[in-house]
Amino acid sequence: MVEAAHTSTSIGEPTISLGDSAQGAHSVTVNVRNDGDTAKTYAVSTRSGVATGGSPSDPAFQVADPSVRLSSRSVTIQPHRSALVTARISEDFGEDGIIYGGWIQLTSDDEDLSVPFAGMSGDYQNVEVLGAHEGLPVLGKAQGENIVPVSGEDATYSMSGDDVPYVLFYLDYPVERLDVAVYHAKADGSKGRLVNPKVGTVSSESKWGRSSETEALPWDGTYQTAKGKTVTAKDGKYIIEVRVLKALGDPDTASDWESWDSEVLTLAHQKP
Missing domain, CATH: 2.60.40.10 (Immunoglobulins)
Structure with missing residues (x-):
């Protein structure tokens, strides 16, 4: 009182x-x-x-x-x-x-x-959360101490050190959940079969707060199977999907989610 x-x-x-x-x-x-x-x-x-x-x-x-x-x-x-x-x-x-x-x-x-x-x-649930900032989300790549946007042939990653795919994004509002899934890319650039199909995602975070600056989310090329085994994705072409469940949203209601698909990226592991 x-x-x-x-x-x-x-x-x-x-x-x-x-x-x-x-x-x-x-x-x-x-x-x-x-x-x-x-x-x-x-x-x-x-x-x-x-x-x-x-x-x-x-x-x-x-x-x-x-x-x-x-x-x-x-x-x-x-x-x-x-x-x-x-x-x-x-x-x-x-x-x-x-x-x-x-x-x-x-x-x-x-x-x-x-x-x-x-x-x-x-x-x-109608406010835009993930795509409200012009130009974001977008694929990113390490360049010195910075993560910069990339596209086309520049979206090729050696998977050595910091040279891994990043997603640059900005959340205007907090989200209940942020899921990252990866798909094999078809020849026409569309999504093919899901990487890690029994789990569905390569990473998932709960209670992600509103962004104060552009955020860079990396994928190191690995994922954990339903049996807990860590697997490294093979060289090839992939598409990253980011989905966010809005705050107060119902995970079973499609309209409470926002999603974004990256353009095709290439994993080309550096040979020892």
Whole structure:
């Protein structure tokens, strides 16, 4: 419980997280308690904050005020009693991914109490996670201390030292899971049979957070079979597939996943 300084009134909900708006409006309740010896009356109002849209790594500030319907514009709280203030908060911005918010305010002659709230417009599962940054994902290759984008004949790897395939990518939002699968490439450049078919992936990571900079994910050319045996992929042409399950996503719902396929790459192990 958070208390305002020098007051006998306390608010049971220091902040309100609305989540997204996929299910429509949110009804929230604030519990206000008066531990003083006299009754207190507060005017109830709301104030909107500045909203942000676009990529979280380069947000655009904008005015996007939610609709807030209050159960009452005034509340009187008797000594050593509590009162509930309910607010119905909704938005009709027509765009997924806008972060909006504001404050529920309770104001008396000598006090100004507030509870901040924040939410995301639309459906969290509709925001683009993996491909939101232009030019990414892309195959990468070690060049000195850097990993640089490559394509075509340059996407050939000796598998010696750092000369292994990298995927350069950027996540605008956290993901529940990040899976990497590898396929043999057909002559026409399409995906053929799966490498490591009984497992399906060559690597899998859970709870990958939002990127603060471009990330480089390497594949050392090996994979672990269902029986736990480590196998090295033979020389040849391959395609890397990266799939991410969005935060709060259902792994059995296809639309909750995003995927990317690399262009054809070549493994040409350096001979001893």
